[in-house]
Amino acid sequence: MSKVKKVLAIILSMAMILGMSLTTFAAPSAITIPISGAGSGATFKWLQVIAPDSEEATGWAFTSNDIAEDFTRALGASDAQTAIWMLIGNATPSATLPQGVSAATASQIAAAMANVKAGNYSLNVTGEGEDAGKTVVVSNAGVYYIEGTETGYTYNPMAAYVSFGYKNGVPSELECAGVTAKRVPQGVTKEASADKDVTEVN
Numbered sequence: 001m002s003k004v005k006k007v008l009a010i011i012l013s014m015a016m017i018l019g020m021s022l023t024t025f026a027a028p029s030a031i032t033i034p035i036s037g038a039g040s041g042a043t044f045k046w047l048q049v050i051a052p053d054s055e056e057a058t059g060w061a062f063t064s065n066d067i068a069e070d071f072t073r074a075l076g077a078s079d080a081q082t083a084i085w086m087l088i089g090n091a092t093p094s095a096t097l098p099q100g101v102s103a104a105t106a107s108q109i110a111a112a113m114a115n116v117k118a119g120n121y122s123l124n125v126t127g128e129g130e131d132a133g134k135t136v137v138v139s140n141a142g143v144y145y146i147e148g149t150e151t152g153y154t155y156n157p158m159a160a161y162v163s164f165g166y167k168n169g170v171p172s173e174l175e176c177a178g179v180t181a182k183r184v185p186q187g188v189t190k191e192a193s194a195d196k197d198v199t200e201v202n
Contacts, residue, residue, distance in 0.1 A: 030139040031144070033160045034178030042150040042181070045123035049116065050084075050143040052164075057098075058084045063142075070115035075108045083112075116145060117157055120157030121149060138162055141174060153183040 001156075010024030035044065053061035058081055062068035066078035077083035088095050089103030097103070125144075126137040136146055141162050158179045164171040 028136050029056060031162060031174040031176055033138065033144065033162065034167045035136065035146070035148075035158070037182050037183075038148060038155075038181040039150045039153060039183065042148050042153075042155070042183075043125075044136050044149070045122055045125050045133065045147045046136045046138070047123050048138070048140065048142050049145050051140050056081055058083075058088065060084055060142075062069040066119065066121070070119060072110045074112035075104050112184060113157070114197065136160070141171075141175070141196050146179065148181050148183065150183065152186055154186050156182045165189050 033046075034141065038044075038193050048063050049067050050060050051063050052059060062080050062084075064069045067084065071077070071083040071087075072080060075083045075086050077086055082098070082101055083104075085097050086104040087109070089097045089101065090105070090109060091181075093103065104189045125133050125134065126135050133149075136144070138144060142162050144160045144162065146158040146160055148158065158181060160176060162174050162176045165173040
């Protein structure tokens, strides 16, 4: 559960910044998300699941109604923003949540991630030809689901956080510490748990 919490703690840390109105600025350049620990033959697909939204109280929003539904259904939340507040409350117990909103439990979060994984969403591939899928290049801050594929191996889903870098108080570039891929040989049974379903965000 601690690994999922790290993803959600980042959401809280940026909420105050992204919850305020952002002035118009030039879009930051794209960034390649570093992925370590992968095999030389690995390829990757990705999907942004949470994006900044300055009009929302949390400063964040799910990227589609379907993904929002994956979370709200698992968390028993009344709406998408309530679900995000519940995630923030789980990651940081000291956070002040709206009246009547309780922090999400470990089992609820695990169920939400399972819903996303089972959603069979259309994933993005960076690059073309022989370079397709060799890197993950994105152009927006947020939380990204990354799926690795390699012959003979099964990869755990990875969650990468891309943040804004600021210069003189204005977002000027994207930053990402990257993720570490975790893979097991196919045919090896590995027991899943709430803190192993998603690779840790560094």
